[in-house]
Amino acid sequence: MIAEIGAFALLLALTLSVAQVMLSVVGRVRRSALLAGAGEGAALAAFAAVATAFAALMSAFVTSDFSVSNVAANSHTEKPLLYRVAGTWGSHEGSMLLWCLALLGFGAALAGLGRGLSARLRATAVAVQGVLGSVFLAYAAFASNPLTRLADPPVEGRSLNPLLQDPALAVHPPFLYAGYVGLSVVFSLAVAALIEGRVDAAWARWVRPWAVAAWSCLTVGIMLGSFWAYYELGWGGWWFWDPVENASFMPWLAATALIHSAVVTEKRGALAGWTVFLALAAFTLSMLGAFLVRSGVLTSVHAFAVDPTRGVLLLAILGTTAGAGFALFAWRAPSLAPGGVFAPISRESALVLNNILLAAATATVLLGTLYPLICEAVGGRPISVGPPYFNLTFLPLMALLAILLPAGPLLAWKRGDAAGVGQRLWIAVLIAAGAGLVTYALVSPRRALGAVGVAVGVWMIAGALAEILERVRAFRAPAADSWRRLIGLPRGAWGMTLAHVGLGVFVLGACFETAWKVEAAEALREGGQLDVGAYHVTLERVTPAEGPNYQAERASLRAVRDGRLACTAEPERRLYFAGDQSTSEVAICQQGLSHLYLVLGERRDSAGGPAWLVRGYWNPWASLIFLGPIIMALGGVVSLSDRRLRLGAPRRVGAAPVPVTPAPLEAEA
């Protein structure tokens, strides 16, 4: 019964979304507040309906109702409750329903929170969001309905993939989807602005929080996925330039560029067309990611059970929505006046440079991901584009960005003062250079590139802090005065600083880990020793262990450094009954910021008795790789709590409607 209610609610949500479009469009055309309001009501109701459908599916998973085909295919009674709940979005159908839930959730938020927008723009944006919702709901309801029943329900579910039974992976999709789909609001606002022919400061001010919210969720989602790969795969790596990773990384890059260009549009009225373009591109890349991952075009080597018709449908959705958006852009963008005059050395220029580098990086990832497909499609030779390509192209662009970054926030709008910025940053330069030199001198083996990476990371952190010190006039004004300024800093400023510091922390960790990680592997008998960097790891014994749905071999390892016990670790090698899959349970010893990462491998019988392949990695400063993105996302959250966003944007009375008007500036410091 519950599944039927869910299926009904899904269709109801679709109907309400269509109604949302119609009411909003008619409301906009007739300028009727009543009809537009009804459209917003429909958006709220559609969200409630799709939430009901989602809850119904979740309840089917929790109660292991195997008469629902999706549950039968993707769950098992032996799964712990958390993973049965997470199973709701573990399959293609369920994840599309989660996508719809997030899409309509953001639509409802747009309808409910859109007070600050002009009535016309709001009605149009709600209509566009409704179109997106209708299209994806139609797909979920007719092409991948997760709530269909089986005529002949099985007694037990079919899936118990042990790799998926992991807390980080259970919460990774909701964050990722909130990020992907959060960009739909930005897309809708961009299309609405193009239809209304007006891109002004108020519009940019509205776009920014949505972009920041989506970006923060994406940051956390990508970090969780990376963290899961790090500790679950027993590989010691955390980023592989896999197409699936790239699919989530491209919208992130575009959203990052958007956040920065929207600042220029909001504060200075410049770059309006470019900001709109990025807003369209960010969600397009989200949809492209959804298509690439689900259609199976990227998995031509291994043909998994991917339904080609679904791929075609997703491609059609992508083509029509993004195509319509960009066609509208090509038609209307020329009428957007460029606006905003600025000098070569200015905050605007710095932000444009940021956008150039981020856009080039996005294009690189896109090209690298699609190039093998393009080659195959045009009948050329098959070709691979792997991590070495991205390291040689993406990293130089990002390195340049990292080096330029600290100067940006210190430049004034319109006309900046390069010498002044140099004066304010020389301490940061000294600190960074010192950190690099010390690293080069002290860390063995000597690696110049690693030391440069450390210097760049420290440079970004020190530069961000220098900017805060500059804002509060530390050491130049009386301490009490500085303190007052520090307290009075807007949250947006803190958010930016946190995000930049977080990026610096990430760069620091990533460079240090990459440069100085140590790998060791040896086949050990009980009592055997393996040296991993400074640690002597002893395999004390291997004992059989039994879990609820698996059997395991558990190793007891002792890691000793300088004669002192650093930690004991118990990595496992598990064999799951269902599916006959084996996994490695990695043991990670946290040593300060670094990880001693230990993996128990296969058993090998040798002449002197059984031996086990033990792998050890010394991943110095690896914690920073995951801490950095958390700090960045925190920066996003802090900036979202800014008072500025809770107040309506100031609008110029009587401004000309079509050309972009420069933003009325407000003093904040």
Added chain:
Amino acid sequence: MIRRLAIALAAILCLAAASDPAERLPDPAQETRARNIFQQVRCLVCQNESIDDSDAELAHDLRQLVREQVAAGKDDATIKRFLTARYGEFVLLRPAFSLGNAVLWGAPFLAAGLGLVLLLARLRGVRAETELTEAEVNALAELANGSGQDTIAPKNGPEDATRVT
């Protein structure tokens, strides 16, 4: 999506296969070189992995092949040519710097360069627009010297000097 990733990765558990001591070359310098090559060679039957990571039989054979050649003293380029002749360009995770791949390797930097050119063009255009013409300069001088009744407020008001984030 996660499912696909997981399935893909489940097939390749027991990773970093190349570090297996049973396979290692006795000379550490040669072994390092071999590992470096492994990371640039695709395991042809795998999802998207190098032979450095893959536990597949083919990866094992390829590793042996590369190690043998490294031990025989062949340089990286020769080994890669050998692999490409045998398996096609598909085997290289780092696409060759060739004319056919000019777009692939050039595009990232071309995109950045194009952006820069557009920025410079815009900065230049704006400056030409904002600079005063001779007539305007004269008019301004006249105003300043002449009546002095109309004071021209500086365009850069206090709010412009304040940095706003």
